[in-house]
Amino acid sequence: EAQVTQNPRYLITVTGKKLTVTCSQNMNHEYMSWYRQDPGLGLRQIYYSMNVEVTDKGDVPEGYKVSRKEKRNFPLILESPSPNQTSLYFCASSPRGGANTGELFFGEGSRLTVL
Amino acid sequence: GQQVMQIPQYQHVQEGEDFTTYCNSSTTLSNIQWYKQRPGGHPVFLIQLVKSGEVKKQKRLTFQFGEAKKNSSLHITATQTTDVGTYFCAGPREGSQGNLIFGKGTKLSVKP
Numbered sequence: 001e002a003q004v005t006q007n008p009r010y011l012i013t014v015t016g017k018k019l020t021v022t023c024s025q026n027m028n029h030e031y032m033s034w035y036r037q038d039p040g041l042g043l044r045q046i047y048y049s050m051n052v053e054v055t056d057k058g059d060v061p062e063g064y065k066v067s068r069k070e071k072r073n074f075p076l077i078l079e080s081p082s083p084n085q086t087s088l089y090f091c092a093s094s095p096r097g098g099a100n101t102g103e104l105f106f107g108e109g110s111r112l113t114v115l
Numbered sequence: 116g117q118q119v120m121q122i123p124q125y126q127h128v129q130e131g132e133d134f135t136t137y138c139n140s141s142t143t144l145s146n147i148q149w150y151k152q153r154p155g156g157h158p159v160f161l162i163q164l165v166k167s168g169e170v171k172k173q174k175r176l177t178f179q180f181g182e183a184k185k186n187s188s189l190h191i192t193a194t195q196t197t198d199v200g201t202y203f204c205a206g207p208r209e210g211s212q213g214n215l216i217f218g219k220g221t222k223l224s225v226k227p
Contacts, residue, residue, distance in 0.1 A: 033215070040219070042217050043203065045216070048214065058214055059214070090157060090158070103148070104148070106159070109157050
């Protein structure tokens with residue numbers, strides 16, 4: 001089954017404790033992206049990757065890191081989480097990026113709480 | 116900077132009534148996409164519009180892309196309880212390779 005898989009789905013952590021949210025897609029998509037969703041703010045892009053070893057900042061990259069060493073994986077790293085990073089995070093992939101970004105396939109979401 | 120705005124933010128309708136959400140961009144878009152997110156779920160792609168003035172239909176849903184490619188609308192005829200959710204539009208950020216900018220969404224509730 002074609003899917004985007006995120007882990008963990010739920011996480012409660014404390015300020016400053018490094019964490020990684022994994023994202024994996026099995027559709028051989030070139031493009032992958034991370035979004036955070038907050039009430040009243042909609043979906044905001046954190047980072048995206050056009051292909052392996054190619055990543056770029058989205059609208060809200062501060063406090064996050066990503067890597068794209070393999071086509072299928074695009075982990076989101078919070079080196080020193082803070083309470084303002086409490087949010088619902090979505091990973092998404094697409095067959096292509098660029099100006100005509102194709103249909104985005106979203107993961108189930110990861111709800112992160114930083115105390 | 117570039118903005119994608121959606122109105123209304125919320126819409127409450129009686130089952131069977133029609134519903135429309137509007138998406139307006141501050142810049143011309145090469146294409147626009149629409150997504151639906153059910154409560155507690157993740158966004159799911161509905162459609163992509165590319166051509167100026169394009170109109171596409173999916174059963175009770177009608178999507179339009181404005182002539183100037185700066186606005187779009189989603190119209191649902193005779194809403195059902197299964198239409199409940201938040202509808203987002205999204206378009207490519209000007210000058211960016213892969214940055215998709217989303218509107219804040221319209222949350223639809225349907226009273227049976």
